Amino acid sequence: MELGKHSALELADLIRRRQISVTEAVKDTLDQIDRQEKEIHAYLYIDKKNALARAKQVEKKIAAGDMKGPLAGVPVAVKDNICMKGGKTTCASKILENFVAPYNAHVIDRLEQAGMVILGKTNMDEFAMGSTTETSAYGVTRNPWNTGRVPGGSSGGSCAAVAAGEAFLALGSDTGGSIRQPSAFCGVTGLKPTYGTVSRYGLVAYASSLDQIGPIGKNTADCAAFLEVLSGHDEKDSTSVKREDLDFSSALGKEVRGMRIGVPKEFIGQGLQPAVRQAFMDAMKAFSGMGASVEFLSLKTVDYMIPAYYLIASAEASSNLERFDGVKYGRRAADCAGLHDMYRKTRTEGFGPEVKRRIMLGSFVLSSGYYEAYYLKALKTRALIRQDFDRAFADFDVLLAPAAPFTAPEIGSSLRDPLAMYLGDIHTVAANLCGLPALSLPCGRDESGLPIGLQIIGDCFQEKKILRAASAFEACRGAFSMAWEKEAD
Amino acid sequence: MKQYETVIGLEVHVELATRTKIFCGCSTAFGGEPNTHTCPVCAGLPGSLPVLNKKVVEFALAAGLAAHCEIHRLTKFDRKNYFYPDNPQNYQISQLYVPICHDGWLEIETGAGKKKIRIHEMHMEEDAGKLIHDEWEDCSLVDYNRSGVPLIEIVSEPDMRSAEEVIAYLEKLRYTLQYLGVSDCKLQEGSMRADVNLSVREAGSRELGTRTEMKNLNSFKAISRAIEGERRRQIELLEAEKPVQQETRRWDDNKEYSYAMRSKEDAKDYRYFPDPDLPPVEISEDWIRDIRSRQPELRDEKMPRYQAEYRLSAYEAGILTDSRHLAGLFEETAKACKSPKKAANWFLGEVLRLQKEDGLDPEQVCFLPEYLAALIQSLDDGKISAQNAKLVFEKVFRENIEPLAYIEEHGLKIVEDSGALEAAVREALAANPGPFSELKGGKEKVYGFFVGQVMQRMKGKANPAGVRQMLEKIVKES
Numbered sequence: 006m007e008l009g010k011h012s013a014l015e016l017a018d019l020i021r022r023r024q025i026s027v028t029e030a031v032k033d034t035l036d037q038i039d040r041q042e043k044e045i046h047a048y049l050y051i052d053k054k055n056a057l058a059r060a061k062q063v064e065k066k067i068a069a070g071d072m073k074g075p076l077a078g079v080p081v082a083v084k085d086n087i088c089m090k091g092g093k094t095t096c097a098s099k100i101l102e103n104f105v106a107p108y109n110a111h112v113i114d115r116l117e118q119a120g121m122v123i124l125g126k127t128n129m130d131e132f133a134m135g136s137t138t139e140t141s142a143y144g145v146t147r148n149p150w151n152t153g154r155v156p157g158g159s160s161g162g163s164c165a166a167v168a169a170g171e172a173f174l175a176l177g178s179d180t181g182g183s184i185r186q187p188s189a190f191c192g193v194t195g196l197k198p199t200y201g202t203v204s205r206y207g208l209v210a211y212a213s214s215l216d217q218i219g220p221i222g223k224n225t226a227d228c229a230a231f232l233e234v235l236s237g238h239d240e241k242d243s244t245s246v247k248r249e250d251l252d253f254s255s256a257l258g259k260e261v262r263g264m265r266i267g268v269p270k271e272f273i274g275q276g277l278q279p280a281v282r283q284a285f286m287d288a289m290k291a292f293s294g295m296g297a298s299v300e301f302l303s304l305k306t307v308d309y310m311i312p313a314y315y316l317i318a319s320a321e322a323s324s325n326l327e328r329f330d331g332v333k334y335g336r337r338a339a340d341c342a343g344l345h346d347m348y349r350k351t352r353t354e355g356f357g358p359e360v361k362r363r364i365m366l367g368s369f370v371l372s373s374g375y376y377e378a379y380y381l382k383a384l385k386t387r388a389l390i391r392q393d394f395d396r397a398f399a400d401f402d403v404l405l406a407p408a409a410p411f412t413a414p415e416i417g418s419s420l421r422d423p424l425a426m427y428l429g430d431i432h433t434v435a436a437n438l439c440g441l442p443a444l445s446l447p448c449g450r451d452e453s454g455l456p457i458g459l460q461i462i463g464d465c466f467q468e469k470k471i472l473r474a475a476s477a478f479e480a481c482r483g484a485f486s487m488a489w490e491k492e493a494d
Numbered sequence: 495m496k497q498y499e500t501v502i503g504l505e506v507h508v509e510l511a512t513r514t515k516i517f518c519g520c521s522t523a524f525g526g527e528p529n530t531h532t533c534p535v536c537a538g539l540p541g542s543l544p545v546l547n548k549k550v551v552e553f554a555l556a557a558g559l560a561a562h563c564e565i566h567r568l569t570k571f572d573r574k575n576y577f578y579p580d581n582p583q584n585y586q587i588s589q590l591y592v593p594i595c596h597d598g599w600l601e602i603e604t605g606a607g608k609k610k611i612r613i614h615e616m617h618m619e620e621d622a623g624k625l626i627h628d629e630w631e632d633c634s635l636v637d638y639n640r641s642g643v644p645l646i647e648i649v650s651e652p653d654m655r656s657a658e659e660v661i662a663y664l665e666k667l668r669y670t671l672q673y674l675g676v677s678d679c680k681l682q683e684g685s686m687r688a689d690v691n692l693s694v695r696e697a698g699s700r701e702l703g704t705r706t707e708m709k710n711l712n713s714f715k716a717i718s719r720a721i722e723g724e725r726r727r728q729i730e731l732l733e734a735e736k737p738v739q740q741e742t743r744r745w746d747d748n749k750e751y752s753y754a755m756r757s758k759e760d761a762k763d764y765r766y767f768p769d770p771d772l773p774p775v776e777i778s779e780d781w782i783r784d785i786r787s788r789q790p791e792l793r794d795e796k797m798p799r800y801q802a803e804y805r806l807s808a809y810e811a812g813i814l815t816d817s818r819h820l821a822g823l824f825e826e827t828a829k830a831c832k833s834p835k836k837a838a839n840w841f842l843g844e845v846l847r848l849q850k851e852d853g854l855d856p857e858q859v860c861f862l863p864e865y866l867a868a869l870i871q872s873l874d875d876g877k878i879s880a881q882n883a884k885l886v887f888e889k890v891f892r893e894n895i896e897p898l899a900y901i902e903e904h905g906l907k908i909v910e911d912s913g914a915l916e917a918a919v920r921e922a923l924a925a926n927p928g929p930f931s932e933l934k935g936g937k938e939k940v941y942g943f944f945v946g947q948v949m950q951r952m953k954g955k956a957n958p959a960g961v962r963q964m965l966e967k968i969v970k971e972s
Binding site: 205243 | 537542544574584585621766773
């Protein structure tokens with residue numbers, strides 16, 4: 006693992022300057038996978054043959070001058086809820102154990118056009134429902150910093166892959182924090198873009214009004230460059246937004262003097278692990294030290310964020326997951342007595358307990374007699390939360406918050422109490438409810454060395470402000486090593 | 495027995511005549527091999543997303559405006575959730591909360607006069623696939639070619655009181671939508687489907703009785719029979735002092751009886767909610783104005799115009815406007831022709847005869863109107879006999895052959911040469927001495943026989959009036 010010390014942009018630069026070949030880069034990463042994967046299990050599938058073949062193709066195109074993108078040749082991992090033509094897409098669920106998508110998600114086309122090399126599909130919570138990657142039907146992913154800990158979730162496989170040097174970049178999806186929270190737990194940088202910035206076409210839907218694909222990388226610059234590859238209008242996604250300001254990297258390396266930074270005081274109240282609080286306070290100080298104004302503000306709707314999120318997400322999920330019925334693709338239960346028995350058995354066997362819990366909750370809140378009391382009320386609450394943030398962004402450029410109240414929990418400790426697990430999403434769900442962009446980057450470690458994440462939240466379409474603040478913080482913080490480097494230290 | 499009144503409302507599903515489906519680019523063409531007109535979207539694959547076909551909105555707007563509806567300026571799509579294999583997502587994208595059109599009306603005319611039937615709403619939705627049960631193999635197969643074909647559902651108020659009114663309303667709807675080019679509205683092929691909501695009440699009562707909904711009505715005749723059957727069934731229940739159950743019933747047109755499918759108690763909870771994949775559709779004033787300006791002349795306007803402009807009877811105007819396509823051909827023929835009345839006669843006679851003979855839909859008739867106009871002119875100018883004109887028209891109708899060249903090439907032009915005509919007349923008279931002597935005896939009727947004989951000898955290339963003149967001349971001389 007020689008190349009792993011480089012960021013994705015640095016690697017691509019070495020490739021462009023012919024210091025190394027794409028094949029070497031891919032082989033080096035595959036070697037690292039061989040060394041680490043037994044312990045980490047970040048990937049569900051690794052396609053070495055395809056990756057090496059693709060590396061050769063990209064190499065030729067770069068040599069011919071046909072591929073000039075800043076990330077050409079970079080090995081990348083893809084979360085297993087993103088469809089890739091010809092390969093399995095399981096969403097870490099038994100119900101899709103044999104599903105092979107006949108088409109590419111829009112983002113897959115994008116990263117192929119950019120000359121990136123896909124290594125495989127990463128583990129996740131089943132249908133992205135979970136905060137630990139433990140609800141996967143195909144085994145847990147272990148946190149590269151401490152293999153007794155979870156990597157977070159639901160994009161736990163993608164974040165663990167980057168942290169373990171098993172990929173330079175990874176695709177995640179974020180419905181309630183699924184990029185930011187595992188990024189925090191794994192000590193990597195992850196960005197959930199403004200809703201509509203990256204096409205959802207080909208992303209297996211969990212909650213359509215909240216889902217957004219985003220980049221996970223070793224630092225802010227890599228994430229910005231990767232987002233430039235992924236973003237842009239797609240006519241196949243009706244919620245895709247036409248934006249002009251997609252030159253995200255232009256926001257990097259600028260100072261934050263004069264920037265107005267707000268800290269919702271409700272986000273640093275009770276329930277915060279002391280080390281997380283300390284790291285967060287240090288980050289606030291760092292921003293003040295760089296000349297930004299840092300002030301507290303109040304978000305009055307904080308108590309309603311988790312209920313509104315779980316009602317809306319579950320309602321949409323209950324409908325989105327209806328198509329998994331054994332009729333057309335995926336798993337079908339054997340020995341069924343007629344259609345309804347087939348539906349029941351297939352779904353009983355195919356879905357795990359967390360998915361079932363959310364389908365039941367969602368079906369309940371949409372039922373006649375409960376729709377107004379729960380679902381409609383949640384929609385109204387969502388609008389009020391949005392107003393709360395509108396007020397905040399009238400006064401502040403970005404908001405700071407922890408990415409999670411605690412560092413990575415031990416494997417096996419979270420699923421026993423789902424409600425407690427849901428409450429752990431308190432810092433992240435609002436960005437999804439309001440469509441806001443938000444980024445998590447490492448800001449320290451706790452007493453046992455586990456990474457702590459700092460979250461920077463912006464108003465819609467203000468990714469550049471987030472990236473500006475994040476890159477300044479990164480410069481002030483200094484290099485944050487990856488998990489595998491820790492062992493080498 | 496008490497007097498009862500029947501109260502009927504209709505839910506009509508109409509398949510829109512768009513080239514592509516409502517939420518993807520797949521073809522809506524009928525009759526492809528199973529699952530060939532499908533893609534990730536209309537087959538409900540994971541990760542696929544719907545994108546609204548703008549044409550569907552325009553068709554729904556055109557239909558709504560023609561039916562005097564109000565338009566919701568921000569219309570939304572909702573998901574109707576239910577599990578069935580013909581529905582690949584297990585939810586149908588439809589409109590519940592804010593349908594595109596609402597509160598309109600259509601006017602019908604029956605023996606009792608004119609009446610307005612109010613329209614509650616029109617909404618857009620997607621059709622489902624088709625299930626095929628293979629009894630032999632004991633399995634079911636599903637074809638998603640129809641999945642995602644656009645529909646509008648038109649819901650009337652309970653304003654109809656008889657089968658006659660129902661049929662008049664459906665006819666009105668059908669003509670309107672066909673003229674707009676929005677749908678071909680074929681009941682037999684399922685591009686128009688009507689569910690009948692019916693209740694009875696004592697005459698004079700203001701309260702509505704308990705209604706039933708009847709499905710599986712595949713023709714106007716079946717609809718009439720089903721209404722009569724259901725009316726009778728409900729009255730019998732009331733007479734026996736038994737309650738009518740609110741339920742959905744399936745009409746069996748062979749047995750002329752309906753069967754209960756499901757009662758109100760087992761009515762499904764569809765868990766409707768706004769579809770998060772589809773943003774609300776904004777309908778601007780400009781868009782509405784544009785649709786309105788492109789609206790063609792409808793049949794209700796065309797019929798009186800034909801009567802006034804071409805001096806046709808109401809009956810004739812009715813036949814000529816039955817299909818917008820044929821009416822268009824007729825108007826172009828009439829325009830290219832000195833005598834619109836004659837053009838009308840050709841349409842009422844030959845065009846319809848050949849269409850029927852060839853088993854064509856009106857839309858499949860496609861000869862050039864200028865050719866028929868030229869033929870009518872030739873006939874008027876005495877250049878071709880009526881009999882030959884009909885023969886030539888068959889060529890025009892079936893093969894779109896230029897008639898004047900055809901007449902020349904095949905020597906069908908009336909012979910102006912009086913020598914040839916005289917010879918033919920003399921031949922005919924000589925060959926039929928009996929009738930000839932009758933003619934000489936002054937029996938006028940026999941002229942007809944000889945005109946026929948001469949025409950035969952001339953192979954139709956003579957002008958019947960000229961033949962008669964020549965006959966008279968020679969008879970007088972002899």
